[in-house]
Amino acid sequence: MLECKSLQDVILKFHDERVCEQYLEQLRWNGKPVCPHCGCGKVYRIKSTKQPYKCGNKECLKKFSVKIGLIFEASNVPLTKWFIAIYLNSAHKKGISSLQLGKDIDVTQKTAWFMLMRIRELMRVKEEVKLNNVVEVDETYVGGKMKNKHKAVRAQYKKENGYLSGHAGNKVGVLGLVQRDKKCVTVKVIDSTKQTLKQMVSENVDTSATVITDSLNAYRGLAKTFADHQIIHHEKNMFVDGDIYTNTVEGFFSLLKRSIFGIYHQCSQKHLARYCDETAYRYNHRGIKDGERFTLSLQNAAGRLTWDNLTAKPEPKVNSPKWLIEFEKNRAEWMEANKNRKGR
Numbered sequence: 638m639l640e641c642k643s644l645q646d647v648i649l650k651f652h653d654e655r656v657c658e659q660y661l662e663q664l665r666w667n668g669k670p671v672c673p674h675c676g677c678g679k680v681y682r683i684k685s686t687k688q689p690y691k692c693g694n695k696e697c698l699k700k701f702s703v704k705i706g707l708i709f710e711a712s713n714v715p716l717t718k719w720f721i722a723i724y725l726n727s728a729h730k731k732g733i734s735s736l737q738l739g740k741d742i743d744v745t746q747k748t749a750w751f752m753l754m755r756i757r758e759l760m761r762v763k764e765e766v767k768l769n770n771v772v773e774v775d776e777t778y779v780g781g782k783m784k785n786k787h788k789a790v791r792a793q794y795k796k797e798n799g800y801l802s803g804h805a806g807n808k809v810g811v812l813g814l815v816q817r818d819k820k821c822v823t824v825k826v827i828d829s830t831k832q833t834l835k836q837m838v839s840e841n842v843d844t845s846a847t848v849i850t851d852s853l854n855a856y857r858g859l860a861k862t863f864a865d866h867q868i869i870h871h872e873k874n875m876f877v878d879g880d881i882y883t884n885t886v887e888g889f890f891s892l893l894k895r896s897i898f899g900i901y902h903q904c905s906q907k908h909l910a911r912y913c914d915e916t917a918y919r920y921n922h923r924g925i926k927d928g929e930r931f932t933l934s935l936q937n938a939a940g941r942l943t944w945d946n947l948t949a950k951p952e953p954k955v956n957s958p959k960w961l962i963e964f965e966k967n968r969a970e971w972m973e974a975n976k977n978r979k980g981r
């Protein structure tokens with residue numbers, strides 16, 4: 638098994654397409670190919686570089702390669718570039734922007750963006766785990782402040798809603814839950830119309846746990862569901878009271894915000910959950926070496942994300958007024974039309 642300790646290792650060891658494929662085959666099938674279409678273990682090796690295997694099942698007989706069913710399926714980008722992209726995105730603490738990745742591996746920004754979105758898919762937690770023991774819970778808001786928006790946007794908002802507040806607009810809530818002993822985090826984007834904060838906590842935390850929150854009203858009554866509910870009173874300027882604090886989860890939020898503002902600069906409401914999952918993935922696996930995280934990412938590579946279901950029109954946003962959707966569309970068009978202008 639090839640082991641990589643650094644980016645240089647990845648570039649040297651995975652210099653050839655076939656080497657990358659063999660590595661994936663080893664990780665996925667342990668050396669014994671299985672047909673991804675029907676699950677048949679009787680497989681022939683054929684003379685083809687693109688699809689080197691053929692299913693032995695008489696009803697299937699399909700040709701395939703190891704890429705079928707993985708995030709690399711139907712991608713024209715060679716695996717050698719994919720591997721570098723996965724290493725970079727797993728190793729950099731705050732992630733990498735599509736613009737930078739495009740330059741690093743010599744693909745267009747659009748291709749790099751799509752690759753990163755697929756890579757984020759492999760970082761998504763596919764099974765829900767309930768947190769236990771002592772769990773810190775807190776919420777934060779991501780997005781631009783109303784006061785920084787364009788005059789026309791603010792005027793329109795005031796006209797429709799009759800008021801203007803700092804948190805209004807397209808700020809989106811994010812709920813963070815950290816199991817303190819393992820320092821393992823779960824992040825959820827809050828859809829205020831669907832569930833209450835309390836419900837979300839119940840779904841992600843075991844009832845035998847001690848839950849620590851701030852004094853927000855929305856958390857009231859958690860003591861009925863969980864073994865214990867402790868409150869830290871931030872409004873009284875108390876941030877640590879013995880074992881009662883939410884600083885671990887706040888530390889995670891600062892990492893999340895730094896990566897959104899510092900690396901990605903902005904991200905849409907639609908894709909926020911992916912960025913959250915990505916940051917959580919790196920946070921939860923920060924104890925292992927970069928090379929090990931790279932191998933783990935490749936093992937998770939099942940689950941293909943297509944361009945169509947990635948760029949599909951977002952569900953109508955309940956708390957985003959029509960004019961805002963319209964405004965963002967116009968802005969995107971304007972950015973596209975002016976992207977070559979000097980100074981941008």
Ligand SMILES: [Zn+2]
Nearest residue numbers: 672675692697
């Ligand atoms: Zn088959």
